Amino acid sequence: MCQGGRGFRRQPAELLRLVKAQPWLQFDYIQKLFCDVLKLGVNKLKVAVIGFGKMGVLHDGILNVLPKVRLVAVCEKSGLIRRFMKKLFKDVFVVDDVSGLSDLGLDAVYVTTPISCHFAVVKSIYNRRVASNVFVEKPLASNYGEARELCDLALKFGGVNMVGYMRRFSVTFKKAKELLNQGVIGEPISFSAYTYSSDFFGVDKNSKAHTPKISVLRDLGCHAIDLALWFFGDFKVKNAKVDSLFGEDSEDSVFFEVETEGGVGGKFNVSWCVDGYRMPEVGFTVEGSKGFMRVNDDVLELSLNCGEKLRWFRHDLKDGVGFWLGAPEYYREDECFVEAVLRGGSVEPCFETAAKVDRLIDEVLVKAGRVG
Amino acid sequence: MGSQGRVLLVGDNPFHGISHLSQERSRVRGNTPTNPEYAARLIGLSVENGADGFMFSVSGTTLSILDILRKNGDNDGLRLYAIVPYAYEYVRLASALGGVPGLAKKLVREIVFSGNFGAVASGLNGVMRSDLASLVKTYLLYEISRVRHSAGGKAELESVLLHQLITDLCLGLGLDWVFKFYTEFLLKKGITPGFNTGNFALLVKKLKEWDINVEDVVIAAPFNKVGFQMVPSKEECEKALTSLPKPNVLAISILAAGYLKPEEAADYIAGLPNIKGVAVGVSKEKHARETFKLLREKLL
Numbered sequence: 001m002c003q004g005g006r007g008f009r010r011q012p013a014e015l016l017r018l019v020k021a022q023p024w025l026q027f028d029y030i031q032k033l034f035c036d037v038l039k040l041g042v043n044k045l046k047v048a049v050i051g052f053g054k055m056g057v058l059h060d061g062i063l064n065v066l067p068k069v070r071l072v073a074v075c076e077k078s079g080l081i082r083r084f085m086k087k088l089f090k091d092v093f094v095v096d097d098v099s100g101l102s103d104l105g106l107d108a109v110y111v112t113t114p115i116s117c118h119f120a121v122v123k124s125i126y127n128r129r130v131a132s133n134v135f136v137e138k139p140l141a142s143n144y145g146e147a148r149e150l151c152d153l154a155l156k157f158g159g160v161n162m163v164g165y166m167r168r169f170s171v172t173f174k175k176a177k178e179l180l181n182q183g184v185i186g187e188p189i190s191f192s193a194y195t196y197s198s199d200f201f202g203v204d205k206n207s208k209a210h211t212p213k214i215s216v217l218r219d220l221g222c223h224a225i226d227l228a229l230w231f232f233g234d235f236k237v238k239n240a241k242v243d244s245l246f247g248e249d250s251e252d253s254v255f256f257e258v259e260t261e262g263g264v265g266g267k268f269n270v271s272w273c274v275d276g277y278r279m280p281e282v283g284f285t286v287e288g289s290k291g292f293m294r295v296n297d298d299v300l301e302l303s304l305n306c307g308e309k310l311r312w313f314r315h316d317l318k319d320g321v322g323f324w325l326g327a328p329e330y331y332r333e334d335e336c337f338v339e340a341v342l343r344g345g346s347v348e349p350c351f352e353t354a355a356k357v358d359r360l361i362d363e364v365l366v367k368a369g370r371v372g
Numbered sequence: 373m374g375s376q377g378r379v380l381l382v383g384d385n386p387f388h389g390i391s392h393l394s395q396e397r398s399r400v401r402g403n404t405p406t407n408p409e410y411a412a413r414l415i416g417l418s419v420e421n422g423a424d425g426f427m428f429s430v431s432g433t434t435l436s437i438l439d440i441l442r443k444n445g446d447n448d449g450l451r452l453y454a455i456v457p458y459a460y461e462y463v464r465l466a467s468a469l470g471g472v473p474g475l476a477k478k479l480v481r482e483i484v485f486s487g488n489f490g491a492v493a494s495g496l497n498g499v500m501r502s503d504l505a506s507l508v509k510t511y512l513l514y515e516i517s518r519v520r521h522s523a524g525g526k527a528e529l530e531s532v533l534l535h536q537l538i539t540d541l542c543l544g545l546g547l548d549w550v551f552k553f554y555t556e557f558l559l560k561k562g563i564t565p566g567f568n569t570g571n572f573a574l575l576v577k578k579l580k581e582w583d584i585n586v587e588d589v590v591i592a593a594p595f596n597k598v599g600f601q602m603v604p605s606k607e608e609c610e611k612a613l614t615s616l617p618k619p620n621v622l623a624i625s626i627l628a629a630g631y632l633k634p635e636e637a638a639d640y641i642a643g644l645p646n647i648k649g650v651a652v653g654v655s656k657e658k659h660a661r662e663t664f665k666l667l668r669e670k671l672l
Contacts, residue, residue: 054463061544065574083502088547199464276399278389278460298394313393315600315631324570324603325540 045338046106048073048131050098050121051113052081055137055164058326059110062334065323069338073104098124101131108133108160108341115139115214119146123153132159133341135334139163139222140354142214144362147355154351160340162333162347163354165226167282167297169332171317173227176284176295180231184302185288188232192267193224197280199272200245200252215242215251215370217361221270223282225357226349228258228266231284235260237360240367245273256364379451379649380667382418383624384428386655387411387437388460392601392629405655408436416446417660422668425451427592427622427651429458429535430515435522442524450527453592453622453651455568456515459537483510488517505553512557531590532558533566540571548582555584566590568624571603573612587617590648594625597632597640601625610644619646626650634663638670647671 047069049056056074063069073093076082085094095101098121101109109131111121119141125134134154140163141147154161167173180188197220212219228235240256253271260266272280283296291304300317302310321331340347365371385391386405391398404410415426415437428434441447466475483491491513498506512532519529534542534554542550551567558565565588569575572593579586595613599606613621623644626637641650650667654660 057541061541064546065544084504087502087504089545276389277395278398279395281395296394296396298396313631315598315628320599320603320605322604323540323544323574324601325544326537 044068044070045108045341046070046072046104047108047110048075048093048101048104048106049110049112050075050101050125051111051117052076052078052085053112053114056110056112058330059112059135059137059334061325062323062331063110063338066334066338068342072106073101075101098130099128101125102128104130106131108135108337111136115218116142118142119150122150126153126157129157132157133161133337134159135162135164135337136351136354137164138166138226138354139218139357139361140351141358142218144355144359147351147358151351151355160337160345160347161351162337162340163349163351164333165223165349165354165357166327166329166333167223167227168230168349169329169336170297171314171319171328172295172297172300172312173282175300175312175317176293177231179293179300179302180286184290185286185293185304186290187288188262188264189287189289190265191228191232191284191286192269193228193282193284194269195220195224195271195280195282196269196274196277197272198275198277199280201273201275201277203246203273213249215254215361215365216272217242217251217254217270217364220272220280221254221268222357222361223280224268224270224284225360226354227282227284228268229353229356229360230349231286232260232264232266233262234356235264235266235360237363237367240364242365242368242370251365251370254364254368256367258360377619378647378671379425379622380423380664380671381425381427381451381453381622381649381651382415382423382660382664383651383653384411384426384434384437385653387433387653388429388431392625393631397630401655406433408433408440411437412440412444412446414654414657414660415441416444417657418654418664419446419450421661422664422672424449425453425530425649427453427455427533427624429455429461430519431458431461435518438519438522438524438527442522442527447524447527450523452519452523452527452529453531453533453566453590454515454519454529455533455535455566455592457511457535457538459535479511483514486514486517488513491517505549508550508553509557512554516561516563529563531564531566533568533590533592536568536570539567539569539575543569543571543575543578546578548578551579551582551584555589559588564588564590566592566622568592570594570601572621573604573608576612576615587620590620590622592622592624592651595621595623595641595644595647596626596628597636598628600628600631613644613646616646619648621647623647623650626652634666635670638667642670 045068047063049060052074064071071092075095082094109125113121118136122136141150235258238257238259242251243253244250245252252273256268258266281297286293294301300312319328321328323331336347389398389406491510494506495510498510555565594601602609623641626641641647652663654663
């Protein structure tokens, strides 16, 4: 089966739409018969996961319980891990390279490799026509140039594409977005954002431990940038400062200021060396013309100029999901991607949206004198 | 143990600086509850007021707490429910040691130097034959020996529970052999196998499907009046609870991470069937006294 004449399998959801559009199938019962037959195919989406690290395992676990998904293959570079995986998964293909996924008739692929490999892996998925629906863990790429190229490929080959900025699926941030859209705190005037973790807090600078080669901004800070884009629209970086705590090459703490197209000023603090952040945490304080909003992964608070104060914890915001692994956000994110593939629609954050984050990270590093 | 056979356990979340309400709350608490001396005092006070055990993730902090309890003679008859592996510590170590290979090297070194020859032999077998079951066995032997060494002979290691992240991951991946192997191995060791899960209803369903006798295991899962972290829903979890043949559930998150008042939390638990016990974390001496006095009144 082909999609758009480019050699991909056509999605069952797309076939459903085509059947419904046929003039020779005007009788309801014939349409229904065709639809029922096609829906059998809709039931199970064939998915592969590339990269069996922390995030790969997590998505594997969630995808496997989603009723409309069948995990059919896993791709992993490490020979040792592959050896164990073959014993672990009896009904799943275990391959060492993207090329090994080519003939499996996959509907979708999850890319959960290290960030530095995203570009080559996603490019290979498209060029080898492994699948047209691609999910990539955040961030999309290692720089804007790569991200842009992936956007062009996604546009050329069609299908659903999504990047794992899972905090958009957190109940506190979703509620914050809803309230901002409703203008509950009036017009935004300024905001400050942070992403902190204690991953490297207290680590001796002279110890063997080292921070990842990828900047803290691309690894952690990308979440805050993505949320800021979602909340306030696009912005430009005014100034930036990067600190290295574990040698000149590492980027462990970043501060930068921005201004949105609407003239809203923003400040960002990002670090993985802060005490008290056992789990990475993202938070915002927003000043509006009618009051303040404070939101993070756990709680949302409003303090309005009229004196009213409101607070919501996760408990208050219907945080339930069908299966809980890691955090409820991951389940919602995977469910959303799968549903989009099944109905043949688009989903946010797509590659185009996520590429803006990569562009802004590049801008910050240039302003801080780190690249270019 | 109380008149209905229920156990009241001190939970260890505050000792690890964890609050599931918000990280901010644990930052406000400061480092006092994470001090092993202070934590051991809180456990002692809780026991004086009705608690009869300690449920904990096996980590450097909780092993230090057990050491102190043993040295102070506060371990006599203390029922221990150990959770392994402490996933957070291992993820953090992997980050700091340059990934999984660095973590594996550290773990191998520790197992070898622990002097547990059974664990070493099983581990070698596991590596040579890529045998996951042998590696799981190695790891369990190592953790059990660590807990017993710190807790001393007077404390009773009643159950070793698989950490929530691992239980739910294996559940998601449908790895029935892990549940079977884990259950059989611990039963042979005379320890009740346990599973800590965030997907209680699904776990109960799958254990039955996989022919694992649910009477042989304990399950630690969230149960609270507001349905916080009860997946897929409060109703489904209650239904699965009712379907069990005997009380073997340890209710956790009964206060919904501090969202509920202890009275209303205890009233809800008192009305549920098949509850073997509860685990509640305390971060202040006042909490230790009041909470367990109340739980004793309401649940025993």
